[in-house]
Amino acid sequence: MDLFTDELRRQPFGMYEQMRMHCPVLRVPPPFDAWLIFDYEGVKRALTEPDLFSNAVPAPANWFIFSDPPRHTKLRALISRAFTPRVIANLEHRIRSLSRQLLDPLLERGEMDLAREYAVPLPMKVIAMMIGIPDEDWARFRAWSDSILKLSYARSGGPEAKSALPEFLAVTGEMSTYLAQMITQRRAEPKDDLLTRLIEAEVDGERLSHEEILGFFQLLVVGGQETTANLINNAILCFLENPAELARLRARPELLPSAIEEVLRYRSPLQWLMRTPTRDVELHGQVIPARKLVLLMIGSANHDAKLFAVPERFDITRDPNPHLAFGYGIHFCLGAALSRMEARIALTDLLSGLGKLGLASSEPWEPRKALHVHGPTRLPIHFETRKRDTSVLV
Ligand code: HEM
DSSP, X not given: OOTTOHHHHHSOHHHHHXXXXXXXXXXXXXXXXXXXXXXXXXXXXXXXXXXXXXXXXXXXXXXXXXXXXXXXXXXHHHHHGGXXXXXXXXXXXXXXXXXXXXXXXXXXXXXXXXXXXXXXXHHHHHHHHHHTOOGGGHHHHHHHHHHHHGGGGGGTOSTHHHHHHHHHHHHHHHHHHHHHHHHHHHHHSOOSSHHHHHHHOEETTEXXXXXXXXXXXXXXXXXXXXXXXXXXHHHHHHHHXXXXXXXXXXXXXXXXXXXXXXHHHHTOSBOOEEEEESSOEEETTEEEOTTXXXXXXXXXXXXXXXXXXXXXSOOTTOSSOOOXXXXXXXXXXXXXXXXXXXXXXXXXXXXXXXXXXXXXXXXXXXXXXXXXXXXXXXXXXXXXXXXXXXXXXX
């Protein structure tokens, strides 16, 4: 079975259900060569046992997300300082003004490609602003992100698989040179940005190496953009597919935070996470051998009927909603508060600025390139322009 056809990537939920019922642990033979876990209990177990399910997976070794304690604990403590509630709250008005700058010129047009013109550039500008990338370098920054994401093709066996690694290495070289210049500038003239904080940070009396800073930089470039863009796009997709829920939200705008959680559950921006068992593990009667690649299918776990009543219903008032879209445990997403805030700002601006909306294309949407992410590459929509009133979404 090809798990990665466009059709399945648009709508994987029926397949996931079959898997949870009949085969919650699936072995996919080479070249993909991985074990997939589909049910909530199995996925959560792996997330809560980091000693057994290691994050040292076939991925860039200098990204701290792919490391285990004690190294992970130290590096996470350090980068967490850039994501405190105060730092995030201070970004709110700057994010709102970025959102308006992007959206306002589009409003008169009556149609736009939501992905390309708004949902993708907004998180890119936010993360570039946090890191301290000057405006004139934003386009380059975006191209790097796309190349890094292509790493996920490496196991697909498709035509892109061969070029993914060389392209990543070439981009890493370019980013490394760029970063070295930025570091020199920040040393000479420190600023109030993440890069300055990383240069000045010490872990156990040691400064971060160039490689470690480069790893953070790459991780944030990818982590900060693609996922949040998909959250915004997927929210609009969910609303278009469920007009009654959109009407409910417009009537009760205080439901927005809960609606965002439901989008995260229903169309999780990341569909799987990688782990490697440190020894043989038995799960649902199967033995996953040590050191094999394991994919934790969070997109499926989030539709498990054992946890979520009527999981195929998109319900903006779902409570409780213990979804795993941001992971769980020691690697829980550091950007969760930031992306929730971005989504809140984006959806407030979109729903208050756009009246009646619909898809402007009858073609099924094309999934984004990277295999582990879920969302459309383009999302053409048409809409009625309305006078904005952000206090209510009507
Ligand atoms: C909707 C948006 C987002 C989603 C769905 C998401 C999802 C996730 C998930 C599932 C993990 C856990 C990975 C694992 O256990 O292997 C994670 C980790 C992480 N995320 Fe996010 N993320 C989002 C936005 C962001 C943003 C905006 C940033 C930064 C600006 C960010 C930075 C990180 C970092 C640094 C980690 C690694 C944490 C660690 O290993 O300790 N994420 N994210």
